[in-house]
Amino acid sequence: MSHPHLLVETDGPVRTLTLDQPERRNAQTPSLWAALADEARSLGDDIRVVVLKGAGASFSAGIDTAMFSAEGVAGEESMKGLVARGEDAVDAAIATYQEGFTAWAQCPAVVVAQVHGHAIGAGFQLALAADLRVAALDAWFAMRETGLGLVPDLGGTGPLVHLVGYARALEMCATGRPVSAPEAHAMGLVNSIVPAADLDAATYSLVGGILSAPDEAVRALKPLLRAAVDDPSREAQLARERRAQGPLLTALVDGLG
Structure with a gap:
């Protein structure tokens, strides 16, 4: 499925998916998650590497918080409307949302997240959904869900604990504090960090290394x-x-x- 805020480009065996709503710092919605899941599930054998990136100043500042307002986001079900349908409906909806993140682990291609600027909440969890992460020195990672009285629920808790350990994951999620790119690299959260000007080159150097293997x-x-x-x-x-x-x-x- 196409989505107005997801740019899909293919160059031989490499497919690049760009979150493309820079004026909203690539805020995410359920329809975007559905499009991401569809992209992951429909990858053919001709695609060997997928790059996830964001347009503008940030990778993604997370869920569009307007969804929690009474007005909601045009074309999306508001959280207020979802909760009114009952607990089973909430559980089923979240399971569907999670597919936009968990489907990347099941797809045959190697998935690389190219992160710059903010990677907050759902943005952080999308980076965690990738197999590998390359970050610009200006990147910041944060789980802000607890500050809203929620928990991360888009598949990010498992990868986070695996990468940084229980204690660090708990501290990051409970406090919501931002983690800089150098700290993220030191704790094993990202594979490499480079100046922002070199981010594309570093990402596609990694992609080239993957493609060089059979x-x-x-x-x-x-x-x-x-x-x-x-x-x-x-x-x-x-x-x-x-x-x-x-x-x-x-x-x-x-x-x-």
């Missing part, structure tokens, strides 16, 4: 490593390694003649 191996590698996070059982992971390696090894040996 496609079949990278496609097998992503679910293999993701599974180690979701199910860290040593025996289960060893079995997954064997299953992934079998066809790759066969193809390599067959190719040697």
